[in-house]
Amino acid sequence: ALSLSFNNLLTKKGRTLLTAFAGSIGIIGIGLIMSLSSGMQGYIDRVEQDTMTSYPVTIEDNTMDMSVLMSAMMDRDEQGEKRSYDGTVRSRAFADKLLDSIADTEKNNLTAFRKYLNSPGGQELKETASAIEYNYGITMHVYNKQAVGDKLVAVSPNGLMDELGMSDMISLRDQFMGGMSSAMPGSEVWMALPAESSLRDREYELLDGHWPENEDEVMLEVDDSGEISDFTLYSLGLMNQSELVENYKDLQAEKTEEITPGKPVAYTKDELLGMEFTLVPNSALYKKVGNIWVDESGDEAFVQEAVTNGRMLKITGIMKPRETSLGPVSTMGGVYYDRSLENWIRTEGKSSKIVKEQEAHQDVNVFTGRKFGDSAQLTAADLTPEQQMMLASLSQQELMDYMASYNDAANATYESNMARLGIFNDDTPTSIDLYADTFEDKEKIGDLIAEYNDLQQAEGNDANVISYNDAVGAMMSGVSDIINIISYVLMAFVSISLVVSSIMIGIITYISVLERVKEIGILRAMGASKRDVTNVFNAETFIIGLLSGLLGVGLTVLLNIPISMVIERMTGVAGIAQMPLNGAVILIGVELLLTMLAGLIPARMAARKDPVQALRSE
Structure with missing residues (x-):
């Protein structure tokens, strides 16, 4: 046929x-x-798969449910009847729902979850994740005393944002955006390298020099073309920061229609490799006045002296993001430090007087001289003669800043004070990043976290239930x-x-x-x-x-x-x-x-x- x-x-x-x-x-x-x-x-x-490295599953100690927030923003009053317009304009509940959703943050017990990951029960979750990074929310105080313009530049926290008056806006943005803020370019140019070298090598490629071998060695990140944003150069003190601030103030005052671009600069690798920055331990920025410790990070002379006694850090390598890297800061550049530097800050802090005093009196706030939980506002009657003399020598703005700092510290806890001083507990991270090689592994991580939550609820440990947002995964799906x-x-x-x-x-x-x-x-x-x-x-x-x-x-x-x-x-x-x-x-x-x-x-x-x-x- x-x-x-x-x-x-x-x-x-x-x-x-x-x-x-x-x-x-x-x-x-x-x-x-x-x-x-x-x-x-x-x-x-x-x-x-590429974004698995840049955007892991992040579990923070405090998480806001973004789905609840979006629901509140789009919700209609289901209690009332559906009406058509009849000539009367009525109110609809929204503000209370919105504020309730923002205030309704979930507290995650990361200590219990970390313990679970290191137990036999969490072995599958640990094996599914290609890498696990523990973050402790340490704020580093880094300065460049050889900055362009002969001015001491605060590299971390980024002093440029304070000079421009934008630090509060960035803080508000991060608070509102929650987990999504990590997907947006940030203001900080001093960041941490992944603790695991396999994750580091998958995310970055070495161009010159070598990877950090000691805690005092850091890396400079550039893009594929060997370029780095001028914002980063200003923030690092490698371009004249004062010129940018003056241009911005002129723009605000309508003296000019646009900011004059800074003169392009170029550095050879020999000039960059070996360039130094100074790290000041958190505890070294406080001075005892009477029976309380005062934050002197705004006192230029005090900071200058602290920088003189600080730890010198030098750039030992230049790196770029790999082509598969989609990290939010990959086009900005910056300086990356080895995680061992956080341990050095903790070690230095433990030997300081302020930390020893706080550890010796764990029920008393060293920044207020009062017991934790006593949130009463500061009054003149609470001050010793020495404190009153000290305050009398301050300008009106300095006095207002001091009072505001004091009152902010009044709501602190022992744990928050220790974190402020650079002291952290390995068993109590502020966030945990779970990386995955494939999208299927990422989904499996979510399923295993759900199994962990079911186990905790079955055992009556509702406080250990984990809540997290995976906005990037949901978007890609x-x-x-x-x-x-x-x-x-x-x-x-x-x-x-x-x-x-x-x-x-x-x-x-x-x-x-x-x-x-x-x-x-x-x-x-x-x-x-x-x-x-x-x-x-x-x-x-x-x-x-x-x-x-x-x-x-x-x-x-x-x-x-x-x-x-x-x-x-x-x-x-x-x-x-x-x-x-x-x-x-x-x-x-x-x-x-x-x-x-x-x-x-x-x-x-x-x-x-x-x-x-x-x-x-x-």
């Missing part, structure tokens, strides 16, 4: 090829959609769903052409039956059964269907080449149109099935032909 049909089709090559091409149009349409969908999904998968929905809808429309082509193949097969009536009569006269005749025409539709499927897939693969080139030129993303192998096999199978179904009726009509009448036909 295949031989007879093949020989018959060879006698009508042109019509057979046109029929096969017409039947392949639907396959080409679906194939192109499938190629773009598959390539896009592959790109999304690569982005998802949503993008995948959108791509799939669009692909399915387009495929449904293009599938109409498959039905049309199948009907056409059925008509072509019927015409073939009419053309081969005499051949049918000869076959029947030679002893062929009705089934044999049916098989002959089924074989013909099989060959046409197979040829259509192969032609459609082949043309799709060829068309993917220029499509990918155009998309790469427009977006910079290479190889976006890729026909998946299993998709090609499925499309060929679908085309075969449809053509075989379309040829069944003509084939049966041919089998029912009377042999005698068939032989008589011309």
Whole structure:
């Protein structure tokens, strides 16, 4: 049957090829959609995998449920009846819901969770995560005493933001955005390298020098072009910070219409490698006045002396983010330190007088001289003569700052004071970052955290239940769903052409039956059964269907080449149109099935032909 049909089709090559091409149009349409969908999904998968390093699952000691916040912003009063406008404008509850959702933060017991991770029960979670980073919220006080402009520059916390008057805005943004603030470029240029070298090597590439080998060695980050943002250079003191501040003040005062760009600078690697910064222990920025300790970080002379006695840090390497890195600060640059530097701050702090005093009197706040929990405001009657003399020597603004600092400290706890002084407990992190290599592993981490929560609830430890937000994961998952929905809808429309082509193949097969009536009569006269005749025409539709499927897939693969080139030129993303192998096999199978179904009726009509009448036909 295949031989007879093949020989018959060879006698009508042109019509057979046109029929096969017409039947392949639907396959080409679906194939192109499938190629773009598959390539896009592959790109999304690569982005998802790359962002696993930059955007891990982060569990903070205090977490605000962003879904509750969004619900409050979009919610309608479900208690009231739906009304149409009747000329009366009414109020709708919103502010209370919004503020309640912002204030409703979840307290996570990270001490218990860290203990669980290091126990046999948390082994699977620990193995699923490619890396686990523990953060302790240490604020480092770093200065550049050799800054451009002969001015002591506060590198960390970033003194440029205070000079520009933007520190409060950044703080408010971070508080409101919660977990999403980590996805936005921040103001700090002094950051920590990953504690695990495998994670560090996957995220960054060494360009010059070497990785930190000691706690006093730091890295400078640049981009692929070896450039670093001028904001970072201003913040590090490598460009004249005072000029930028003066330009900004002129802009605010409407003395100029735009900020004058700073003069571009260039540093050789020899100039950068060995460049020094000074780290001042947190505890060294406080001076005892009477029976309380006062923050002197605003006293320039005091800070100058503290910097003189500080720890020298030097740049020993230049690095750049790898191409797969999508970190939020990868285009800004900055200085990255080794985590061992945090341990040095803790060690130095423990030997300081202020820390020893706080440890010796754990119920008394060293910054107020009162017991913790006593939130009464400071009054003149509470001051000793020495304190009153000290305060009398201050300017009005300095006195207001002192009073504000004192009253802020009144709400502190023993733990917050120790953290302020750079003292932390390894078992009590402020946040835990769980990294994953694949999106599936990230989802599994979420499932394992849910299992941990179920276990804690079953044991009656509701306080140990973990709450976290994975905004980036939800966003990437949503993008995948959108791509799939669009692909399915387009495929449904293009599938109409498959039905049309199948009907056409059925008509072509019927015409073939009419053309081969005499051949049918000869076959029947030679002893062929009705089934044999049916098989002959089924074989013909099989060959046409197979040829259509192969032609459609082949043309799709060829068309993917220029499509990918155009998309790469427009977006910079290479190889976006890729026909998946299993998709090609499925499309060929679908085309075969449809053509075989379309040829069944003509084939049966041919089998029912009377042999005698068939032989008589011309």
